[in-house]
Amino acid sequence: MTVKKRSRAKSPAVAADADTEQRILDAASTVFLRRGTAGARMQDIAAEAGVNHALLHYYFRSKDRLAEAVFRRAATRLLPPFVAILGSDLPLDEKVARIVEHELDQLREAPYLPGYILSELNHHPERAAQLVQTLAGVDPERVRPAIFATLARQIDERVKAKKMRPIAVEQFIVNLVSLCIFPFAARPMVMTMFGWGDEEFARFIDRRRRELPAFFLEALAR
Amino acid sequence: MTVKKRSRAKSPAVAADADTEQRILDAASTVFLRRGTAGARMQDIAAEAGVNHALLHYYFRSKDRLAEAVFRRAATRLLPPFVAILGSDLPLDEKVARIVEHELDQLREAPYLPGYILSELNHHPERAAQLVQTLAGVDPERVRPAIFATLARQIDERVKAKKMRPIAVEQFIVNLVSLCIFPFAARPMVMTMFGWGDEEFARFIDRRRRELPAFFLEALAR
DNA sequence: GTCTATATTGTGATAGAC
DNA sequence: GTCTATCACAATATAGAC
Numbered sequence: 001m002t003v004k005k006r007s008r009a010k011s012p013a014v015a016a017d018a019d020t021e022q023r024i025l026d027a028a029s030t031v032f033l034r035r036g037t038a039g040a041r042m043q044d045i046a047a048e049a050g051v052n053h054a055l056l057h058y059y060f061r062s063k064d065r066l067a068e069a070v071f072r073r074a075a076t077r078l079l080p081p082f083v084a085i086l087g088s089d090l091p092l093d094e095k096v097a098r099i100v101e102h103e104l105d106q107l108r109e110a111p112y113l114p115g116y117i118l119s120e121l122n123h124h125p126e127r128a129a130q131l132v133q134t135l136a137g138v139d140p141e142r143v144r145p146a147i148f149a150t151l152a153r154q155i156d157e158r159v160k161a162k163k164m165r166p167i168a169v170e171q172f173i174v175n176l177v178s179l180c181i182f183p184f185a186a187r188p189m190v191m192t193m194f195g196w197g198d199e200e201f202a203r204f205i206d207r208r209r210r211e212l213p214a215f216f217l218e219a220l221a222r
Numbered sequence: 223m224t225v226k227k228r229s230r231a232k233s234p235a236v237a238a239d240a241d242t243e244q245r246i247l248d249a250a251s252t253v254f255l256r257r258g259t260a261g262a263r264m265q266d267i268a269a270e271a272g273v274n275h276a277l278l279h280y281y282f283r284s285k286d287r288l289a290e291a292v293f294r295r296a297a298t299r300l301l302p303p304f305v306a307i308l309g310s311d312l313p314l315d316e317k318v319a320r321i322v323e324h325e326l327d328q329l330r331e332a333p334y335l336p337g338y339i340l341s342e343l344n345h346h347p348e349r350a351a352q353l354v355q356t357l358a359g360v361d362p363e364r365v366r367p368a369i370f371a372t373l374a375r376q377i378d379e380r381v382k383a384k385k386m387r388p389i390a391v392e393q394f395i396v397n398l399v400s401l402c403i404f405p406f407a408a409r410p411m412v413m414t415m416f417g418w419g420d421e422e423f424a425r426f427i428d429r430r431r432r433e434l435p436a437f438f439l440e441a442l443a444r
Numbered sequence: 445g446t447c448t449a450t451a452t453t454g455t456g457a458t459a460g461a462c
Numbered sequence: 463g464t465c466t467a468t469c470a471c472a473a474t475a476t477a478g479a480c
Contacts, residue, residue: 036258118407178405
Protein backbone atom coordinates (compact mmCIF):
# COMPACT_ATOMS: atom_id res chain seq x y z
CA MET A 1 0.00 0.00 0.00
CA THR A 2 2.97 2.31 0.34
CA VAL A 3 3.47 4.50 -2.68
CA LYS A 4 6.82 3.97 -4.27
CA LYS A 5 8.50 7.32 -4.66
CA ARG A 6 10.41 7.50 -7.89
CA SER A 7 13.29 9.86 -8.41
CA ARG A 8 12.58 11.86 -11.49
CA ALA A 9 15.33 14.42 -11.84
CA LYS A 10 15.12 15.13 -15.54
CA SER A 11 18.39 16.24 -17.06
CA PRO A 12 17.45 19.41 -18.93
CA ALA A 13 20.19 18.72 -21.46
CA VAL A 14 18.31 15.76 -22.90
CA ALA A 15 14.92 17.44 -22.98
CA ALA A 16 14.68 17.65 -26.74
CA ASP A 17 11.12 16.34 -26.65
CA ALA A 18 8.49 17.52 -24.21
CA ASP A 19 8.37 16.14 -20.71
CA THR A 20 6.89 12.66 -20.93
CA GLU A 21 4.82 12.85 -17.77
CA GLN A 22 3.24 16.03 -19.08
CA ARG A 23 2.58 14.49 -22.48
CA ILE A 24 0.84 11.57 -20.80
CA LEU A 25 -1.27 13.86 -18.64
CA ASP A 26 -2.28 15.87 -21.69
CA ALA A 27 -3.17 12.75 -23.64
CA ALA A 28 -5.10 11.39 -20.68
CA SER A 29 -7.07 14.62 -20.47
CA THR A 30 -7.98 14.42 -24.12
CA VAL A 31 -9.15 10.83 -23.90
CA PHE A 32 -10.86 11.02 -20.51
CA LEU A 33 -12.73 14.16 -21.45
CA ARG A 34 -14.09 12.60 -24.61
CA ARG A 35 -14.81 9.08 -23.44
CA GLY A 36 -15.31 9.56 -19.74
CA THR A 37 -13.22 7.85 -17.10
CA ALA A 38 -14.93 4.48 -17.25
CA GLY A 39 -15.09 4.45 -21.04
CA ALA A 40 -11.47 5.43 -21.61
CA ARG A 41 -8.80 2.81 -22.35
CA MET A 42 -5.25 3.07 -21.11
CA GLN A 43 -4.09 1.84 -24.51
CA ASP A 44 -5.83 4.75 -26.23
CA ILE A 45 -4.17 7.21 -23.89
CA ALA A 46 -0.77 5.69 -24.59
CA ALA A 47 -1.37 5.93 -28.32
CA GLU A 48 -2.53 9.53 -28.00
CA ALA A 49 0.64 10.34 -26.07
CA GLY A 50 2.80 8.37 -28.47
CA VAL A 51 4.32 6.20 -25.76
CA ASN A 52 4.12 2.62 -24.58
CA HIS A 53 1.24 1.91 -22.27
CA ALA A 54 3.56 0.53 -19.62
CA LEU A 55 4.79 4.06 -19.14
CA LEU A 56 1.43 5.21 -17.92
CA HIS A 57 1.79 2.87 -14.98
CA TYR A 58 5.37 3.92 -14.45
CA TYR A 59 4.33 7.53 -14.04
CA PHE A 60 0.87 7.25 -12.53
CA ARG A 61 0.81 3.73 -11.12
CA SER A 62 -2.86 3.03 -11.91
CA LYS A 63 -5.76 4.20 -14.03
CA ASP A 64 -7.47 5.45 -10.91
CA ARG A 65 -4.61 7.75 -9.99
CA LEU A 66 -4.28 9.01 -13.53
CA ALA A 67 -7.99 9.72 -13.64
CA GLU A 68 -7.77 11.57 -10.37
CA ALA A 69 -4.95 13.74 -11.67
CA VAL A 70 -6.93 14.58 -14.79
CA PHE A 71 -10.05 15.36 -12.82
CA ARG A 72 -8.17 17.56 -10.41
CA ARG A 73 -6.59 19.52 -13.23
CA ALA A 74 -9.88 19.91 -15.10
CA ALA A 75 -11.73 21.09 -12.01
CA THR A 76 -8.93 23.49 -11.14
CA ARG A 77 -9.29 25.14 -14.51
CA LEU A 78 -13.04 25.50 -14.35
CA LEU A 79 -13.97 26.62 -10.88
CA PRO A 80 -11.35 28.82 -9.15
CA PRO A 81 -11.71 31.78 -11.55
CA PHE A 82 -15.42 31.67 -10.99
CA VAL A 83 -15.06 31.70 -7.23
CA ALA A 84 -12.40 34.40 -7.37
CA ILE A 85 -14.56 36.80 -9.38
CA LEU A 86 -17.66 36.07 -7.35
CA GLY A 87 -15.83 36.66 -4.08
CA SER A 88 -14.06 39.84 -5.21
CA ASP A 89 -15.19 43.34 -4.32
CA LEU A 90 -16.16 44.33 -7.84
CA PRO A 91 -19.63 45.83 -8.32
CA LEU A 92 -22.34 43.30 -9.04
CA ASP A 93 -22.85 44.03 -12.74
CA GLU A 94 -19.13 43.90 -13.27
CA LYS A 95 -18.95 40.49 -11.64
CA VAL A 96 -21.66 39.15 -13.89
CA ALA A 97 -20.07 40.60 -17.00
CA ARG A 98 -16.64 39.24 -16.19
CA ILE A 99 -17.86 35.78 -15.29
CA VAL A 100 -19.81 35.47 -18.50
CA GLU A 101 -16.90 36.66 -20.61
CA HIS A 102 -14.30 34.60 -18.84
CA GLU A 103 -16.26 31.36 -18.71
CA LEU A 104 -17.42 31.53 -22.30
CA ASP A 105 -13.93 32.36 -23.54
CA GLN A 106 -12.47 29.54 -21.50
CA LEU A 107 -15.05 26.96 -22.50
CA ARG A 108 -14.85 27.85 -26.15
CA GLU A 109 -11.32 26.47 -25.99
CA ALA A 110 -12.30 23.41 -23.93
CA PRO A 111 -15.89 22.59 -24.80
CA TYR A 112 -15.73 19.07 -23.35
CA LEU A 113 -14.82 20.31 -19.88
CA PRO A 114 -18.32 20.90 -18.47
CA GLY A 115 -19.73 17.61 -19.72
CA TYR A 116 -16.77 15.76 -18.30
CA ILE A 117 -16.95 17.40 -14.87
CA LEU A 118 -20.69 16.93 -14.54
CA SER A 119 -20.43 13.35 -15.72
CA GLU A 120 -17.69 12.45 -13.26
CA LEU A 121 -19.47 14.11 -10.37
CA ASN A 122 -22.65 12.24 -11.15
CA HIS A 123 -20.88 8.90 -11.20
CA HIS A 124 -18.57 9.66 -8.29
CA PRO A 125 -20.29 12.19 -6.03
CA GLU A 126 -17.66 11.57 -3.37
CA ARG A 127 -15.18 13.48 -5.52
CA ALA A 128 -17.21 16.66 -5.12
CA ALA A 129 -15.99 17.15 -1.57
CA GLN A 130 -12.38 16.69 -2.63
CA LEU A 131 -13.00 19.15 -5.44
CA VAL A 132 -14.24 21.90 -3.20
CA GLN A 133 -11.25 21.51 -0.93
CA THR A 134 -8.87 21.55 -3.86
CA LEU A 135 -10.29 24.70 -5.30
CA ALA A 136 -10.37 26.47 -1.99
CA GLY A 137 -7.13 25.09 -0.68
CA VAL A 138 -8.79 25.07 2.70
CA ASP A 139 -11.91 24.05 4.51
CA PRO A 140 -14.94 25.10 2.43
CA GLU A 141 -16.70 25.96 5.65
CA ARG A 142 -14.51 29.02 5.82
CA VAL A 143 -14.60 30.03 2.16
CA ARG A 144 -18.29 29.69 1.47
CA PRO A 145 -19.56 32.19 4.05
CA ALA A 146 -17.08 34.79 2.79
CA ILE A 147 -18.41 34.66 -0.77
CA PHE A 148 -21.98 34.46 0.41
CA ALA A 149 -21.60 37.45 2.69
CA THR A 150 -20.14 39.68 0.01
CA LEU A 151 -22.67 38.67 -2.56
CA ALA A 152 -25.63 38.84 -0.21
CA ARG A 153 -24.62 42.35 0.82
CA GLN A 154 -24.40 43.50 -2.79
CA ILE A 155 -27.77 42.02 -3.65
CA ASP A 156 -29.29 43.50 -0.53
CA GLU A 157 -28.00 46.97 -1.36
CA ARG A 158 -29.51 46.88 -4.80
CA VAL A 159 -32.79 45.62 -3.46
CA LYS A 160 -32.91 48.40 -0.89
CA ALA A 161 -32.15 50.90 -3.66
CA LYS A 162 -35.22 49.55 -5.46
CA LYS A 163 -33.07 48.63 -8.42
CA MET A 164 -33.56 44.90 -8.07
CA ARG A 165 -36.09 42.30 -7.02
CA PRO A 166 -35.07 40.11 -4.12
CA ILE A 167 -33.37 36.83 -4.88
CA ALA A 168 -31.63 34.26 -2.72
CA VAL A 169 -27.88 34.10 -3.14
CA GLU A 170 -28.01 30.42 -4.05
CA GLN A 171 -30.56 30.98 -6.78
CA PHE A 172 -28.49 33.87 -8.08
CA ILE A 173 -25.36 31.76 -8.34
CA VAL A 174 -27.05 28.73 -9.83
CA ASN A 175 -28.82 30.85 -12.44
CA LEU A 176 -25.58 32.46 -13.52
CA VAL A 177 -23.66 29.21 -13.68
CA SER A 178 -26.48 27.48 -15.50
CA LEU A 179 -26.59 30.06 -18.26
CA CYS A 180 -22.82 29.96 -18.75
CA ILE A 181 -22.03 26.28 -18.50
CA PHE A 182 -25.08 24.36 -19.65
CA PRO A 183 -24.83 25.25 -23.35
CA PHE A 184 -21.45 23.52 -23.43
CA ALA A 185 -22.51 20.56 -21.37
CA ALA A 186 -25.42 20.09 -23.76
CA ARG A 187 -23.45 20.97 -26.86
CA PRO A 188 -24.13 17.74 -28.80
CA MET A 189 -27.83 18.01 -28.07
CA VAL A 190 -28.00 21.71 -28.94
CA MET A 191 -26.13 21.24 -32.18
CA THR A 192 -28.31 18.37 -33.27
CA MET A 193 -31.57 20.01 -32.26
CA PHE A 194 -30.72 23.13 -34.21
CA GLY A 195 -29.00 21.27 -37.04
CA TRP A 196 -25.73 23.10 -36.42
CA GLY A 197 -22.09 22.45 -37.23
CA ASP A 198 -19.11 23.78 -35.32
CA GLU A 199 -19.21 27.22 -36.92
CA GLU A 200 -22.85 27.82 -36.11
CA PHE A 201 -22.28 26.81 -32.53
CA ALA A 202 -19.30 29.17 -32.33
CA ARG A 203 -21.41 32.04 -33.60
CA PHE A 204 -24.09 31.14 -31.09
CA ILE A 205 -21.56 31.42 -28.29
CA ASP A 206 -20.17 34.68 -29.66
CA ARG A 207 -23.59 36.22 -29.57
CA ARG A 208 -24.27 34.78 -26.16
CA ARG A 209 -21.12 36.33 -24.80
CA ARG A 210 -22.39 39.77 -25.84
CA GLU A 211 -26.03 39.43 -24.83
CA LEU A 212 -26.05 37.21 -21.75
CA PRO A 213 -24.93 39.79 -19.15
CA ALA A 214 -27.77 42.13 -20.09
CA PHE A 215 -30.25 39.27 -20.11
CA PHE A 216 -29.19 38.17 -16.68
CA LEU A 217 -29.12 41.62 -15.12
CA GLU A 218 -32.45 42.60 -16.65
CA ALA A 219 -33.97 39.54 -15.05
CA LEU A 220 -33.21 41.07 -11.69
CA ALA A 221 -33.95 44.71 -12.45
CA ARG A 222 -37.15 46.46 -11.54
CA MET B 223 -25.98 -10.88 -37.90
CA THR B 224 -29.64 -11.72 -38.09
CA VAL B 225 -31.51 -10.94 -34.92
CA LYS B 226 -33.10 -13.98 -33.44
CA LYS B 227 -36.75 -13.22 -32.85
CA ARG B 228 -37.95 -14.84 -29.71
CA SER B 229 -41.59 -15.60 -29.14
CA ARG B 230 -42.67 -14.07 -25.91
CA ALA B 231 -46.37 -14.74 -25.52
CA LYS B 232 -46.74 -14.47 -21.76
CA SER B 233 -49.58 -16.45 -20.36
CA PRO B 234 -51.43 -13.92 -18.22
CA ALA B 235 -52.46 -16.71 -15.88
CA VAL B 236 -48.91 -17.16 -14.59
CA ALA B 237 -48.10 -13.47 -14.25
CA ALA B 238 -48.01 -13.48 -10.48
CA ASP B 239 -44.76 -11.52 -10.45
CA ALA B 240 -44.07 -8.51 -12.65
CA ASP B 241 -43.02 -8.93 -16.25
CA THR B 242 -39.38 -9.97 -16.24
CA GLU B 243 -38.33 -7.95 -19.27
CA GLN B 244 -39.79 -4.87 -17.63
CA ARG B 245 -38.05 -5.60 -14.34
CA ILE B 246 -34.75 -5.90 -16.17
CA LEU B 247 -35.29 -2.66 -18.03
CA ASP B 248 -36.14 -0.86 -14.81
CA ALA B 249 -33.09 -2.27 -13.08
CA ALA B 250 -30.92 -1.35 -16.04
CA SER B 251 -32.22 2.20 -15.91
CA THR B 252 -31.38 2.49 -12.26
CA VAL B 253 -27.85 1.20 -12.68
CA PHE B 254 -27.05 2.93 -15.98
CA LEU B 255 -28.30 6.26 -14.71
CA ARG B 256 -26.13 6.10 -11.63
CA ARG B 257 -22.95 4.59 -13.04
CA GLY B 258 -23.15 5.58 -16.69
CA THR B 259 -23.23 3.10 -19.53
CA ALA B 260 -19.51 2.36 -19.56
CA GLY B 261 -19.25 2.16 -15.81
CA ALA B 262 -22.26 -0.12 -15.31
CA ARG B 263 -21.86 -3.89 -14.92
CA MET B 264 -24.30 -6.41 -16.27
CA GLN B 265 -23.96 -8.37 -13.04
CA ASP B 266 -25.09 -5.37 -11.01
CA ILE B 267 -28.12 -4.94 -13.21
CA ALA B 268 -29.02 -8.60 -12.78
CA ALA B 269 -28.70 -8.29 -9.01
CA GLU B 270 -30.82 -5.13 -9.00
CA ALA B 271 -33.49 -6.94 -11.00
CA GLY B 272 -33.21 -10.05 -8.84
CA VAL B 273 -32.56 -12.36 -11.77
CA ASN B 274 -29.68 -14.31 -13.25
CA HIS B 275 -27.41 -12.29 -15.48
CA ALA B 276 -27.87 -14.75 -18.33
CA LEU B 277 -31.41 -13.49 -18.58
CA LEU B 278 -30.24 -10.04 -19.55
CA HIS B 279 -28.75 -11.54 -22.68
CA TYR B 280 -31.79 -13.65 -23.29
CA TYR B 281 -34.00 -10.56 -23.37
CA PHE B 282 -31.66 -7.93 -24.75
CA ARG B 283 -28.92 -9.94 -26.44
CA SER B 284 -26.06 -7.58 -25.54
CA LYS B 285 -25.11 -4.78 -23.19
CA ASP B 286 -25.12 -2.38 -26.13
CA ARG B 287 -28.73 -3.09 -26.99
CA LEU B 288 -29.80 -2.88 -23.38
CA ALA B 289 -28.02 0.45 -23.05
CA GLU B 290 -29.73 1.71 -26.16
CA ALA B 291 -33.14 0.73 -24.83
CA VAL B 292 -32.46 2.53 -21.57
CA PHE B 293 -31.21 5.62 -23.32
CA ARG B 294 -34.17 5.74 -25.63
CA ARG B 295 -36.59 5.45 -22.75
CA ALA B 296 -34.81 8.10 -20.71
CA ALA B 297 -34.69 10.55 -23.59
CA THR B 298 -38.32 9.92 -24.39
CA ARG B 299 -39.28 10.91 -20.89
CA LEU B 300 -37.24 14.08 -20.84
CA LEU B 301 -37.69 15.82 -24.17
CA PRO B 302 -41.09 15.28 -25.81
CA PRO B 303 -43.09 17.17 -23.17
CA PHE B 304 -40.73 20.05 -23.56
CA VAL B 305 -41.12 20.11 -27.33
CA ALA B 306 -44.87 19.70 -27.05
CA ILE B 307 -45.34 22.68 -24.76
CA LEU B 308 -42.93 24.85 -26.72
CA GLY B 309 -44.66 24.08 -30.00
CA SER B 310 -48.18 24.51 -28.68
CA ASP B 311 -50.27 27.64 -29.21
CA LEU B 312 -50.29 28.72 -25.59
CA PRO B 313 -49.30 32.31 -24.84
CA LEU B 314 -45.61 32.83 -24.23
CA ASP B 315 -45.69 33.36 -20.46
CA GLU B 316 -47.89 30.33 -20.10
CA LYS B 317 -45.40 28.24 -22.01
CA VAL B 318 -42.58 29.33 -19.77
CA ALA B 319 -44.57 28.71 -16.63
CA ARG B 320 -45.68 25.26 -17.70
CA ILE B 321 -42.25 24.17 -18.82
CA VAL B 322 -40.66 25.23 -15.58
CA GLU B 323 -43.32 23.51 -13.50
CA HIS B 324 -43.39 20.35 -15.55
CA GLU B 325 -39.64 19.91 -15.86
CA LEU B 326 -38.93 20.61 -12.23
CA ASP B 327 -41.69 18.28 -11.08
CA GLN B 328 -40.48 15.57 -13.41
CA LEU B 329 -36.81 15.91 -12.50
CA ARG B 330 -37.49 16.00 -8.81
CA GLU B 331 -38.61 12.40 -9.24
CA ALA B 332 -35.71 11.44 -11.50
CA PRO B 333 -32.79 13.67 -10.55
CA TYR B 334 -30.20 11.50 -12.30
CA LEU B 335 -31.85 11.83 -15.68
CA PRO B 336 -30.20 15.06 -16.90
CA GLY B 337 -26.71 14.03 -15.87
CA TYR B 338 -27.15 10.68 -17.54
CA ILE B 339 -28.45 12.11 -20.82
CA LEU B 340 -25.77 14.78 -21.03
CA SER B 341 -23.09 12.29 -20.15
CA GLU B 342 -24.17 9.78 -22.78
CA LEU B 343 -24.47 12.43 -25.45
CA ASN B 344 -21.00 13.72 -24.71
CA HIS B 345 -19.48 10.27 -24.98
CA HIS B 346 -21.63 9.17 -27.93
CA PRO B 347 -22.63 12.26 -29.91
CA GLU B 348 -23.88 10.05 -32.70
CA ARG B 349 -26.81 9.11 -30.52
CA ALA B 350 -28.05 12.69 -30.57
CA ALA B 351 -29.35 12.34 -34.12
CA GLN B 352 -31.19 9.15 -33.27
CA LEU B 353 -32.60 10.91 -30.23
CA VAL B 354 -34.08 13.79 -32.18
CA GLN B 355 -35.72 11.42 -34.61
CA THR B 356 -37.10 9.30 -31.80
CA LEU B 357 -38.67 12.22 -30.04
CA ALA B 358 -40.15 13.67 -33.18
CA GLY B 359 -41.14 10.41 -34.74
CA VAL B 360 -40.26 12.00 -38.02
CA ASP B 361 -37.57 13.95 -39.77
CA PRO B 362 -36.43 16.81 -37.51
CA GLU B 363 -36.13 18.99 -40.58
CA ARG B 364 -39.89 19.17 -40.58
CA VAL B 365 -40.50 19.54 -36.86
CA ARG B 366 -37.90 22.17 -36.04
CA PRO B 367 -39.19 24.93 -38.34
CA ALA B 368 -42.69 24.49 -36.98
CA ILE B 369 -41.63 25.13 -33.38
CA PHE B 370 -39.31 27.90 -34.42
CA ALA B 371 -41.96 29.67 -36.44
CA THR B 372 -44.52 29.65 -33.64
CA LEU B 373 -42.05 30.78 -31.05
CA ALA B 374 -40.45 33.41 -33.25
CA ARG B 375 -43.84 34.88 -34.00
CA GLN B 376 -44.74 35.10 -30.33
CA ILE B 377 -41.46 36.74 -29.46
CA ASP B 378 -41.80 39.14 -32.37
CA GLU B 379 -45.28 40.19 -31.30
CA ARG B 380 -44.14 41.03 -27.81
CA VAL B 381 -41.15 42.92 -29.13
CA LYS B 382 -43.37 44.97 -31.44
CA ALA B 383 -45.68 45.68 -28.51
CA LYS B 384 -42.63 47.09 -26.69
CA LYS B 385 -43.12 44.56 -23.93
CA MET B 386 -39.92 42.70 -24.59
CA ARG B 387 -36.38 43.16 -25.74
CA PRO B 388 -35.40 41.25 -28.87
CA ILE B 389 -33.86 37.82 -28.45
CA ALA B 390 -33.01 35.06 -30.90
CA VAL B 391 -35.20 31.98 -30.65
CA GLU B 392 -32.20 29.74 -30.07
CA GLN B 393 -30.95 31.84 -27.16
CA PHE B 394 -34.44 31.89 -25.72
CA ILE B 395 -34.73 28.13 -25.78
CA VAL B 396 -31.25 27.46 -24.46
CA ASN B 397 -31.71 29.93 -21.62
CA LEU B 398 -34.93 28.30 -20.55
CA VAL B 399 -33.58 24.78 -20.75
CA SER B 400 -30.39 25.76 -18.95
CA LEU B 401 -32.23 27.20 -15.99
CA CYS B 402 -34.49 24.16 -15.67
CA ILE B 403 -32.10 21.29 -16.23
CA PHE B 404 -28.67 22.41 -15.14
CA PRO B 405 -29.37 22.45 -11.39
CA PHE B 406 -30.11 18.72 -11.58
CA ALA B 407 -27.21 17.90 -13.85
CA ALA B 408 -24.95 19.70 -11.39
CA ARG B 409 -26.72 18.43 -8.32
CA PRO B 410 -23.70 16.81 -6.63
CA MET B 411 -21.65 19.94 -7.19
CA VAL B 412 -24.40 22.27 -6.01
CA MET B 413 -25.07 20.25 -2.89
CA THR B 414 -21.40 20.11 -1.97
CA MET B 415 -20.69 23.74 -2.70
CA PHE B 416 -23.59 24.86 -0.54
CA GLY B 417 -23.11 22.15 2.06
CA TRP B 418 -26.57 20.73 1.47
CA GLY B 419 -28.29 17.44 2.05
CA ASP B 420 -31.26 16.07 0.17
CA GLU B 421 -33.83 18.13 2.05
CA GLU B 422 -32.07 21.42 1.45
CA PHE B 423 -31.79 20.64 -2.23
CA ALA B 424 -35.48 19.78 -2.36
CA ARG B 425 -36.36 23.09 -0.75
CA PHE B 426 -34.10 24.85 -3.22
CA ILE B 427 -36.02 23.28 -6.10
CA ASP B 428 -39.37 24.08 -4.51
CA ARG B 429 -38.45 27.70 -4.31
CA ARG B 430 -37.03 27.64 -7.81
CA ARG B 431 -40.26 26.24 -9.16
CA ARG B 432 -42.11 29.27 -7.79
CA GLU B 433 -39.64 31.99 -8.69
CA LEU B 434 -38.03 30.91 -11.94
CA PRO B 435 -40.85 31.84 -14.34
CA ALA B 436 -40.86 35.42 -13.09
CA PHE B 437 -37.08 35.60 -13.22
CA PHE B 438 -37.03 34.37 -16.76
CA LEU B 439 -39.82 36.57 -18.02
CA GLU B 440 -38.45 39.65 -16.30
CA ALA B 441 -35.18 39.09 -18.08
CA LEU B 442 -37.00 39.72 -21.32
CA ALA B 443 -39.36 42.48 -20.23
CA ARG B 444 -38.82 46.12 -20.83
C1' DG C 445 -38.00 -18.91 -19.14
C1' DT C 446 -34.58 -19.50 -15.90
C1' DC C 447 -30.69 -21.45 -14.14
C1' DT C 448 -25.34 -23.37 -13.83
C1' DA C 449 -21.24 -23.75 -15.93
C1' DT C 450 -18.03 -22.27 -19.19
C1' DA C 451 -16.03 -19.94 -23.09
C1' DT C 452 -13.83 -15.72 -24.76
C1' DT C 453 -12.34 -11.89 -25.00
C1' DG C 454 -10.77 -7.10 -23.21
C1' DT C 455 -8.02 -4.54 -20.16
C1' DG C 456 -5.37 -3.06 -16.18
C1' DA C 457 -1.20 -4.13 -14.33
C1' DT C 458 3.66 -6.07 -13.58
C1' DA C 459 8.32 -8.34 -14.56
C1' DG C 460 12.34 -7.88 -16.55
C1' DA C 461 15.49 -6.89 -20.63
C1' DC C 462 17.71 -2.99 -22.58
C1' DG D 463 13.16 5.83 -18.79
C1' DT D 464 11.34 3.01 -22.20
C1' DC D 465 10.36 -1.07 -24.29
C1' DT D 466 8.48 -6.35 -24.99
C1' DA D 467 6.22 -10.02 -23.16
C1' DT D 468 3.09 -11.75 -20.12
C1' DC D 469 0.02 -12.18 -16.20
C1' DA D 470 -4.35 -12.09 -13.82
C1' DC D 471 -8.68 -11.14 -13.65
C1' DA D 472 -12.92 -8.84 -14.68
C1' DA D 473 -16.82 -8.70 -17.67
C1' DT D 474 -19.47 -9.87 -21.68
C1' DA D 475 -21.42 -13.51 -23.82
C1' DT D 476 -22.98 -18.32 -24.92
C1' DA D 477 -24.09 -23.50 -24.34
C1' DG D 478 -26.89 -26.51 -22.58
C1' DA D 479 -29.43 -28.72 -18.60
C1' DC D 480 -33.76 -28.25 -16.36
